[in-house]
């Protein structure tokens with residue numbers, strides 16, 4: 001599924017510049033604990049999280065996740081956004097709760 | 111192993127420096143990419159290195175990680191002079207964590223770090239004591255010779 005469709009679905013807002021909305025998203029993962037994200041052998045293309053610090057972006061980098069969507073309308077600090085742009089990791093934010101975002105994404109993806 | 115490394119580099123890990131924690135692992139990943147390792151090896155090294163690095167930041171009071179690229183494996187030696195791990199078997203269990211609330215708010219404390227390191231390595235040695243701190247020797251065989259992985 002295209003990132004554009006997911007953005008629409010979650011009514012998400014773009015935080016980084018140069019987001020490729022044509023990006024194909026096949027799988028996603030949701031967690032606020034980074035070691036949990038790193039524990040699966042396939043991390044997926046997209047991370048849903050309420051964690052807005054630099055470690056969320058570093059964790060995505062470690063396993064080559066391309067997109068992070070922050071839930072509950074949280075946004076990271078400017079330097080974290082910069083870090084993501086440097087690594088070409090796309091950041092978006094949704095007002096939806098983790099549960100609602102997961103539900104919508106699950107129904108759409110699987 | 112001594113002497114025959116094709117490439118070696120040591121990175122410093124600073125105590126409680128959450129803003130930059132994980133930076134050594136990012137650099138290690140970039141080096142392995144440049145060398146041309148396949149992505150599954152890079153991923154396993156990066157996950158192990160990142161988890162070890164975060165533990166040194168949070169529990170070890172700072173330390174260092176040494177990367178050695180050998181002809182048939184990648185070695186990570188991660189050292190700190192912290193309090194040591196009192197019960198390694200317990201620490202290796204999924205879910206065991208002594209993380210503080212502050213660490214949990216930073217996204218850590220699932221108790222999955224050491225198990226993740228173990229899962230991603232072909233050989234893991236943990237040498238730890240209250241006097242000398244903790245040393246992890248992580249060996250990940252590279253598939254340069256075309257052998258299986260995972």
Ligand SMILES: Nc1ncnc2c1ncn2[C@@H]1O[C@H](COP(=O)(O)OP(=O)(O)OP(=O)(O)O)[C@@H](O)[C@H]1O
Pocket residue numbers: 035036161165166169170190192193194195201202206207208209217218219220221222223224225244
């Ligand atoms: N370098 C270290 N020095 C001292 N104690 C450590 C060290 N590394 C790990 N530990 C101890 O072992 C426990 C388990 O470590 P592990 O990395 O598996 O989980 P965690 O760091 O608590 O959570 P997570 O890694 O999932 O964020 C830690 O909570 C800590 O008590």
Ligand SMILES: [Mg+2]
Pocket residue numbers: 035161164165218219222223224
């Ligand atoms: Mg840990």
